[in-house]
Amino acid sequence: MTKEKKTRSLRVQNMHIPSHGVLALWSLLALFPIWVLVVNSLKTRYTIYNNPFWLPEKWNFGNYREVLVSGDFLRYFQNSLIVVVLSIALVLLLGSLAAYSLANWRGRASGALYFWMIAGMMLPIKIASIKLLEMVKGLSLINTIWALVPIYVAMGIPIAVFVLTEFVRQTPGELLEAGFIDGAGRFHIFWRIVLPLLRPAMATVAIYNLIPFWNDLWFPLIFISDERSKTLLLGVTRLFGQYQTDWSKVLAVLTLSAVPVLVLYLAMSKQFIKGLTAGAVKG
Amino acid sequence: MSELSRRSVLRGGRSLTPGAFYWMRYIVPALAVYVVFMAWPLLDSIRLSLYTGNHANRSFVGFSNYSRLFAGGEVATRYWSALSHTFYFFALHMLIQNVLGMLFAVMLTSPTMRGRQVYQAVIFLPTTLAVLVTGYLWKLILNPVWNGEILRAIGLGFLAKGWLGEASSALTTISLVSCWQWMGIPTMMFVAALRNISDELLEAASIEGANAWHQFARVKLPLILPVVGMIAILTFVNNFNAFDVVYAMENANGAPNYATDLIGTLFYRVGVAGQHPVGIPDTGLGAAIAAITFIILVCGVVPTLRLTQTKE
Numbered sequence: 131m132t133k134e135k136k137t138r139s140l141r142v143q144n145m146h147i148p149s150h151g152v153l154a155l156w157s158l159l160a161l162f163p164i165w166v167l168v169v170n171s172l173k174t175r176y177t178i179y180n181n182p183f184w185l186p187e188k189w190n191f192g193n194y195r196e197v198l199v200s201g202d203f204l205r206y207f208q209n210s211l212i213v214v215v216l217s218i219a220l221v222l223l224l225g226s227l228a229a230y231s232l233a234n235w236r237g238r239a240s241g242a243l244y245f246w247m248i249a250g251m252m253l254p255i256k257i258a259s260i261k262l263l264e265m266v267k268g269l270s271l272i273n274t275i276w277a278l279v280p281i282y283v284a285m286g287i288p289i290a291v292f293v294l295t296e297f298v299r300q301t302p303g304e305l306l307e308a309g310f311i312d313g314a315g316r317f318h319i320f321w322r323i324v325l326p327l328l329r330p331a332m333a334t335v336a337i338y339n340l341i342p343f344w345n346d347l348w349f350p351l352i353f354i355s356d357e358r359s360k361t362l363l364l365g366v367t368r369l370f371g372q373y374q375t376d377w378s379k380v381l382a383v384l385t386l387s388a389v390p391v392l393v394l395y396l397a398m399s400k401q402f403i404k405g406l407t408a409g410a411v412k413g
Numbered sequence: 414m415s416e417l418s419r420r421s422v423l424r425g426g427r428s429l430t431p432g433a434f435y436w437m438r439y440i441v442p443a444l445a446v447y448v449v450f451m452a453w454p455l456l457d458s459i460r461l462s463l464y465t466g467n468h469a470n471r472s473f474v475g476f477s478n479y480s481r482l483f484a485g486g487e488v489a490t491r492y493w494s495a496l497s498h499t500f501y502f503f504a505l506h507m508l509i510q511n512v513l514g515m516l517f518a519v520m521l522t523s524p525t526m527r528g529r530q531v532y533q534a535v536i537f538l539p540t541t542l543a544v545l546v547t548g549y550l551w552k553l554i555l556n557p558v559w560n561g562e563i564l565r566a567i568g569l570g571f572l573a574k575g576w577l578g579e580a581s582s583a584l585t586t587i588s589l590v591s592c593w594q595w596m597g598i599p600t601m602m603f604v605a606a607l608r609n610i611s612d613e614l615l616e617a618a619s620i621e622g623a624n625a626w627h628q629f630a631r632v633k634l635p636l637i638l639p640v641v642g643m644i645a646i647l648t649f650v651n652n653f654n655a656f657d658v659v660y661a662m663e664n665a666n667g668a669p670n671y672a673t674d675l676i677g678t679l680f681y682r683v684g685v686a687g688q689h690p691v692g693i694p695d696t697g698l699g700a701a702i703a704a705i706t707f708i709i710l711v712c713g714v715v716p717t718l719r720l721t722q723t724k725e
Contacts (some may be wrong), residue, residue: 142525149520150528152608156517157535159593163550164538182559199580224443231439239433243440252449252646252714256654256677257703258454260461260684260696284450287443316431320439345543347657352685363545370549377553384546395541399534402541407601 167388171381178378193382197369202357203386206365209275213341213361217282221339222285223334225290229328230320232291233298244295250288255281256348265351273356278349286339293338297331298324337405344391362387459707463699467693475511478701488683488698494671494680502675503590503652510599510648511641517596518603519629533604537597544594551590554576571674580672587673591658595651599644606637642721649713652666653706656681676706 170178173186181187197203197209232244255262262281271277295303305374309319350364366387373379395402465474517536521529539547553559559598561573576586610633618632656677659667665681667674682688684699 145525146520146523149523149526153517153520153536155533156513156596157532160535160596163547163554164542166554168548179559181563183563187497188630220446226444227439228443231436235431235433237433237436239434243444247444249449249493250447250553252650252710253451253455254650254654254706254710255451255455256656257680257706258451258458259680260699260703261454262450262455263685265450267468268610274624278452280446283446287447287451291443314436345545347543347660352681363543366543366545380549381553384549388542388546391424391541395538399537400530403533403537403597403601406537406540407598407605 137156167381167385175376175378188317197382200336206360206362210362213275213278217279218336218339218342221286221290222284225287226294228291228335229294229298230324232295248292255285263352273354273359275359277353281349282343283347289338290335293331293335297328301327334405336400458700459704462704465697467696478697482701490625495674495676499676502588506648509592514599514603518607519598521604522607529646536600539594540597544724545661547594548658552662578669580669583669583672587658587662597704606640610636639721642717645717646714
């Protein structure tokens with residue numbers, strides 16, 4: 131490494147100082163509320179008022195204990211988990227079946243169906259709420275978590291069709307050919323060859339849907355008032371009201387509700403970013 | 414070659430060529446859920462806007478829900494105010510997200526920039542949190558009782574104000590919190606678009622003597638403009654459904670004094686929850702709000718797609 135080279139690379143890095151300044155500032159702004167959330171959830175009802183933006187003088191884990199033990203928090207959590215996992219599994223299953231068909235069936239109807247289904251990516255399903263509420267009542271699903279599943283599946287199918295169809299189209303024909311020569315039926319080829327190949331694309335679809343399903347407040351709010359069926363986020367609104375005078379407990383509730391997604395995000399942020407922008411960027 | 418063999422495998426081969434009838438079987442489950450729980454309820458909501466009353470006894474009233482909405486005293490006042498708030502909310506998002514998103518993305522895609530991964534992960538982080546959670550959180554952070562002492566100590570006492578309590582500042586404050594939350598999406602969309610620009614193109618431009626600004630304005634900007642269109646569509650659709658942020662930071666009434674009332678909160682009160690004195694939802698009126706929203710979205714989305722999405 132010559133001296134000249136070193137100074138040049140230093141000069142290049144110096145050029146980026148303003149960029150680092152801007153990005154670091156925004157990063158602080160992005161992290162600041164999360165910092166406030168966590169440190170204050172470890173204080174007590176009154177100590178959150180002294181030095182609100184800094185670490186507690188005395189660490190208090192009692193808020194978490196109380197939220198986890200006394201409230202309905204764990205039931206809310208369980209409800210959300212069931213709804214989200216079931217919905218995503220169904221989106222992936224129905225979506226990949228449809229994608230297999232749309233990628234291989236070359237007819238005019240196939241193209242029309244494809245566009246009709248991916249149009250849903252831009253349709254805000256919330257504005258159909260009045261009709262959906264009547265349907266859910268008609269099916270006697272009101273006040274149950276099962277009301278949420280078909281709606282989430284319908285919300286997830288457009289992106290699944292969009293991402294998975296593209297992916298099936300790109301799978302090498304030779305692979306399918308080999309299966310076919312072995313005498314496998316088309317469904318068998320789908321199940322044994324296509325589905326395993328689709329895994330990375332399915333991860334993208336799963337992540338794309340995970341955030342809106344887990345973080346959805348609207349549909350639980352309009353469908354569910356029964357305590358036993360509340361989802362996590364709806365439960366958070368209740369606990370917010372219940373603990374309103376004790377912000378340190380509210381913050382413990384908020385932290386716990388965000389933990390699952392945060393942990394997943396920290397473990398695989400790249401896939402999250404890719405997944406969540408999948409609908410918008412071609413390729 | 415591969416395409417040909419694939420066709421012969423999948424359509425010809427030993428068995429009979431599978432046609433529409435065969436392939437439809439794979440699509441029907443997805444299509445059924447999509448049509449029954451998305452497409453049909455959307456379209457039927459438009460029909461319901463011509464009726465009054467609830468499920469049990471519903472009667473046709475033509476366009477009277479619409480005339481109430483546009484020119485009917487209190488209802489119309491609320492509607493026009495919510496509509497203009499929603500457009501303001503949208504305009505702020507477009508301005509902030511596009512300007513900052515593009516700035517961040519240009520910085521993040523510079524080939525010699527260090528620490529890109531970390532910045533990207535951090536900028537994107539708030540997007541993964543629930544709007545309800547960040548809304549409650551900012552409500553606490555912006556509370557002057559709570560932050561006042563510290564802000565005064567560092568000489569920023571003028572910031573310790575009830576931003577959410579005053580009608581003049583509440584909507585802007587909520588819009589900014591929402592922008593803060595979603596900043597990751599436009600940024601990453603711009604990053605993806607900028608990465609797609611070939612190095613040769615930029616090199617050619619710099620050989621021609623283009624400085625950084627010219628490179629951006631003449632080469633990069635035209636190539637990433639379709640992304641602006643896409644962001645516009647996503648933001649437009651999401652903002653016309655925004656509800657959680659107002660619900661968390663104020664309430665479903667768009668407090669203070671309806672200053673933060675958006676189409677989403679108005680729709681909730683009128684069509685789903687039922688308004689204060691009566692308490693029974695007016696589904697016809699709610700459906701009319703939904704139908705107009707749908708029409709506004711189609712009128713906004715289709716031309717934007719036409720203008721910005723070049724055919725490939």
